[in-house]
Amino acid sequence: MGISNSLRAGVQASLFCLLGFALGAQGQTILIKDARILTLGDQGTLENGDLLVRDGKILQIAEELGDVAAELIIDGRGKVVTPGLIAPSSELGLTEIGAAASTNDGAVVEQSIGAAFDPVVAFNARSTLIPFNRAGGLTRAIVLPASEEKIFAGQGFAIKLTGEFDSVTDRQLVQKVYFGEYGAQLAGGSRAMAFTQLESALQQAKEYSDNRDQIRRGQWRELDFTLDDLEALQPVLRGEQRLLVSADRASDILQLLTLADTYQIRPIIIGAAEGWMVADQLAKARVPVVVDVLGNTPDAFEKLGARMDNAALLHKAGVTVAISGPGYAGSHNSYLSRQAAGNAVAYGLPFEEGVRSVTANVAEIFGIDGGVLAPGGAAELVVWSGDPLEVTSFAELVLIDGKPQSLVNRSTRLRDRYLHPKAGTGHGYKN
Structure with a gap:
């Protein structure tokens, strides 16, 4: 043959x-x-x-x-x-085989830690998934923790896919939070409770900021979150760290926009299956989104409005759009974001914007280097x-x-x- x-x-x-x-x-x-x-x-x-x-x-x-x-x-x-392509959402270096617990370091189970969880020390630059994705054109990635207990998953960081031990480029880059159906599940079964927990965390982080000395001396009321978690949320309140929040339903996204305006934080919406319904509001608030454009089937009640031209409609409204790899592929195939971008282009996203959605837009959204070619640049x-x-x-x-x-x-x-x-x-x- x-x-x-x-x-x-x-x-x-x-x-x-x-x-x-x-x-x-x-x-x-x-x-x-x-x-x-x-x-x-x-x-x-x-x-x-x-x-x-x-x-x-x-x-x-x-x-x-x-x-x-x-x-x-x-x-x-x-x-x-x-x-080079940049993955806006991955677990590269934190997971190897999803079904083998010993190869997964991206989530904490049954622990008090939440927002303060920083998995960067567990990052494995020699993961077999890194050269595999690099061969697909991926040169950088945002690496995110997961959660099986709390709506706060912890701190995400950025890497270059060199496979070298010094390939982490940006630590404590983003704070990841779950809302929507999964967030509701983690919070006890209701979106209202997930929203309350998120709002309470921000409010108590602000309270901690204003009264740090008294709280640390024990001369304050009892708070619902650990001091480490409240400390970890300070960069979010100062606008130095973005809050990456998973949400698909249009009404959930609107609630998050209201919360962001109240606390003057800088969110990124990941998922946004029904983002096209509130594209104008997202654009007005200057809130970017990370979408899985291949997730167009209503496989959950919060995705009943999913459609293939979601990215095109968001872009047309003025929203900065990044495209992730297919949700079913996860970290193992992060490089497939370019195939997803191709599908978005087939459904109305301009070609150059399709390329930007897996390169320059990702760099812009997360505030990292890369994504453009220019004299003097890397x-x-x-x-x-x-x-x-x-x-x-x-x-x-x-x-x-x-x-x-x-x-x-x-x-x-x-x-x-x-x-x-x-x-x-x-x-x-x-x-």
């Missing part, structure tokens, strides 16, 4: 990136020529442009750079260059074989800080092991 063109291209890409990876440590100069370049910045889209990388930075982007000396020259004809990009939102396209080259990353992962090793009849155990496919 012959090897398909796509499989052959994948093998070639892996070998090419292994070579580049070896060279990358030396900070080489890389020139990409004659490619379609989506900068998502001031230079817009270059239909046939050149991009020069040196010492980890983008040195130049232009229609024609002429003859430039470079250790690595990439023929970009027929290819597309974009910023060389964090992907060279795609074709349209980046088309499922048949694949990443041929992934750069992080100007270094070509290996695209070899557990899946490609398994593929190569059983590619030929005599490979591996000798039980590969035969004609």
Whole structure:
């Protein structure tokens, strides 16, 4: 049985990136020529442009750079260059196998800690899910804790998908809270109780801020939350840390907008299946959303209004939209956010906005680096074989800080092991 063109291209890409990876440590100069370049910045889209990388930075982007000396020259004809994908919601490095409790470090069960929970110390940069998602064009991710007991899950952080031990870039980046159906379940069975707990936490955090010394000396009334949790909410009250709240039902979103206005906090709504119903209110409040555009089926009562053009309608109203990977895929397939973005484009989201929803918009929403290509900026990009939102396209080259990353992962090793009849155990496919 012959090897398909796509499989052959994948093998070639892996070998090419292994070579580049070896060279990358030396900070080489890389020139990409004659490619379609989506900068998502001031230079817009270059239909046939050149991009020069040196010492980890983008040195130049232009229609024609002429003859430039470079250790690595990439023929970009027929290819597309974009910023690296950024996952707005993942558990990368905190989970390995969902069904194996010993490989999951992203949630606390039966503990008093809530908002103060910070799982960053459990982050595993060598998780097998990181190279797998990196091979799909993912270069950064927001890593979030989960909760099985409290509406407050804890602190999220940001990473680069280098697989290095220093790959955490932003700690205590966001505070995650559950509302909606799951939040109601955690709070005792009612949305009203979940809302009361959230409001009480913010109110008591403010009370703690105004009376910290007396409270710590025990000269104050008994509070419902631990001092560690109230301390952890102070950046939220100061507007220094965003509050990521899960909510799908339109009425839930409106309640959260009212709460945000009362306490002058900066929320991000994740889920927003019925966000299109309150798109104008979200836009007016300047509250961004993270949506799963493939979750269009009413699999819960709070999602009866879900529709495939949700992202398009939100964008049209002026809401900043980020797109996550499919909910069913979770962290294991965070890179599939680009497929979801492609579906959003098919249902009315402008193409460039579709690319932004998995790159620049994510960086903007969470206040992290990345997401655009510009001279002087970090060389964090992907060279795609074709349209980046088309499922048949694949990443041929992934750069992080100007270094070509290996695209070899557990899946490609398994593929190569059983590619030929005599490979591996000798039980590969035969004609």
